[in-house]
Amino acid sequence: MTFFKKTSARTLLVISSAFGFLGSALAAIPIQNWSQPNGAQVFLVESPSIPMVDVRIDFDAGSRRDTRAQAGLADVTAMMAGKGVRATGSEPALDENQLGEAWADLGASFGGGATSDRMSFRLRTLTEPDLLKKAVHLAARELGEPSWPEDVWQRERERMTASIKESRTRPGTIAGLAYSKAVYGTHPYGFEVTPESLAAISIENMRDRYAAGILPCRAKVTVVGAVTRAQAESLVTELFQRLPSGSGAACPSLPAIPEVAALSAPQDERIAFKSAQAQVLIGQPGYKRADPDYFSLLVGNYILGGGGFVSRLTTEVREKRGLSYSVGSYFSPALHAGAFTLTLQTRPDQADEAIRVSKQVLADFMAKGPTPAELKAAKDYLQGGFALRIDSNAKLLDSVADMAWNGLPLNYLDTWVEQIGRVSVADIQAAFARKLQPEKMVTVVVGGAGS
Numbered sequence: 001m002t003f004f005k006k007t008s009a010r011t012l013l014v015i016s017s018a019f020g021f022l023g024s025a026l027a028a029i030p031i032q033n034w035s036q037p038n039g040a041q042v043f044l045v046e047s048p049s050i051p052m053v054d055v056r057i058d059f060d061a062g063s064r065r066d067t068r069a070q071a072g073l074a075d076v077t078a079m080m081a082g083k084g085v086r087a088t089g090s091e092p093a094l095d096e097n098q099l100g101e102a103w104a105d106l107g108a109s110f111g112g113g114a115t116s117d118r119m120s121f122r123l124r125t126l127t128e129p130d131l132l133k134k135a136v137h138l139a140a141r142e143l144g145e146p147s148w149p150e151d152v153w154q155r156e157r158e159r160m161t162a163s164i165k166e167s168r169t170r171p172g173t174i175a176g177l178a179y180s181k182a183v184y185g186t187h188p189y190g191f192e193v194t195p196e197s198l199a200a201i202s203i204e205n206m207r208d209r210y211a212a213g214i215l216p217c218r219a220k221v222t223v224v225g226a227v228t229r230a231q232a233e234s235l236v237t238e239l240f241q242r243l244p245s246g247s248g249a250a251c252p253s254l255p256a257i258p259e260v261a262a263l264s265a266p267q268d269e270r271i272a273f274k275s276a277q278a279q280v281l282i283g284q285p286g287y288k289r290a291d292p293d294y295f296s297l298l299v300g301n302y303i304l305g306g307g308g309f310v311s312r313l314t315t316e317v318r319e320k321r322g323l324s325y326s327v328g329s330y331f332s333p334a335l336h337a338g339a340f341t342l343t344l345q346t347r348p349d350q351a352d353e354a355i356r357v358s359k360q361v362l363a364d365f366m367a368k369g370p371t372p373a374e375l376k377a378a379k380d381y382l383q384g385g386f387a388l389r390i391d392s393n394a395k396l397l398d399s400v401a402d403m404a405w406n407g408l409p410l411n412y413l414d415t416w417v418e419q420i421g422r423v424s425v426a427d428i429q430a431a432f433a434r435k436l437q438p439e440k441m442v443t444v445v446v447g448g449a450g451s
Contacts (some may be wrong), residue, residue, distance in 0.1 A: 144242025305329030
C-alpha cells in the first residue's frame with residue numbers, strides 16, 4: 001500500500017470517528033475512574049467500534065491564574081508549548097514545521113489550548129499498535145519537552161498584537177470587553193488581553209507557568225476509544241513520563257482564586273460607535289457549573305432566551321415588535337460564577353425600547369415562571385437532543401472531561417435525561433430568583449451617539 005493510500009485510510013477513520021458512538025449514545029455509559037501513583041486522575045470510556053482513541057488532559061492552569069499585567073499568559077503558554085521540542089538524549093530537536101510533519105506522517109494530532117479555568121491538551125490517534133506507540137511517544141515529548149523558541153514567540157506576539165488592534169475596530173468586541181469588565185470587576189475572568197500585557201510576557205514567564213501548573217498530580221485525564229483499562233493506564237503513564245514526577249499527596253498547592261463578587265448596583269454604559277446596529281449586552285455574574293440549580297437554569301433559560309425562535313425573548317422583541325433580528329440569553333457556568341447574559345442587536349435609535357422590552361420579559365419570566373406548555377416543549381427538545389451531545393467519541397470526550405473537571409458524579413450522563421424531566425415550574429422560578437437580580441444588572445450599549 002502506498003503512503004497516500006495509508007494516509008487516506010487514516011483520514012477516513014478520523015472522519016468516521018465523528019459517528020463512532022452514535023449507536024450507543026442512549027445506552028448507559030460506563031465510566032471507569034482511578035488515580036495513578038503520581039496523582040493523575042483518569043476517566044475512561046471504552047468505545048471499541050472504531051480503532052481510535054481520543055485523550056484530553058486538563059490542568060488547573062487556565063487564564064484565571066493570570067495577572068492583569070500579564071493577561072493572556074495561559075493562552076500563549078499553551079500555544080507555545082506546541083511550537084517545537086528540544087533535543088534529549090539520542091532524539092533530535094524538532095521545530096514547529098518538523099513537529100507538524102511528524103504528526104501528519106502518523107495521521108494523528110496533538111495540541112494544547114487554554115480557557116478561563118483550564119489548560120488542556122488533546123491527543124487523537126489510531127490504535128494500530130505501531131501507530132499508537134509512536135503517537136503517544138511524540139505526544140509525551142511535546143508535553144514534557146517543549147523548546148520555547150524565542151523567535152517564534154516574537155512572531156506570534158506581533159501577530160496577536162495586530163489581531164487585537166484589528167478586533168478593537170469591531171463594535172461586538174468593544175461591547176464584550178466593556179461588559180466583561182463591568183460584570184467581573186477585579187476577578188481574572190474579566191481581564192483583557194492587550195498589546196501591553198502581551199509585551200510583558202517573556203519565554204521565561206511561560207516556562208515558569210508551565211513548570212508550576214503542568215504536573216501529573218494536577219491532571220485530570222479523559223480517555224475515550226478502543227483501549228482497555230490496562231492500555232489506558234499504560235498510555236497515560238507514558239504521556240507523563242517526561243514531566244516532573246511526584247505524588248498526589250506531595251503536589252504543591254496552588255493559590256486560591258477569589259470568587260466573583262456580586263454586583264452592588266446597576267450600571268449603564270453607553271459607548272459611541274458609528275455602526276448600523278447597536279450591540280447590547282445585559283447581565284450579571286451567574287453561577288458555578290457544579291451548582292445544584294444547573295438543570296432548572298438550563299431548562300428555564302431555553303424558554304427565556306436560549307431556544308432561538310421559540311424563546312420568549314424572540315417572540316416579544318423580534319416577532320411582536322420587530323426591534324431586533326437576533327436576541328437571546330445564556331449562562332456561562334464555570335469553576336466560578338460565569339455570567340448570565342442577555343444579548344441583542346438593534347438599530348441605535350431603537351436601543352432603549354429594545355432594552356426596556358427585554359428587561360420586562362425577564363422580569364415577567366422571573367415573576368410568573370414558564371407556562372406548563374413552555375416547560376413541556378423545552379423538556380421535549382432538550383431530552384430529545386441529548387443523544388446529539390454524545391454521538392461521537394470527541395463529543396463524549398468533552399462531556400466526560402467536563403463532568404470530571406467539575407466534580408460531577410460518574411452516573412451524571414446516565415441520569416441527564418431524567419434530571420431534565422424532574423424540573424418543574426416552581427424549580428425554575430426558585431432557581432432564577434436565587435441567581436438573578438435584574439435591578440442590579442449591567443447594561444452595555446455600543447452604537448449611536450453615546451452619552
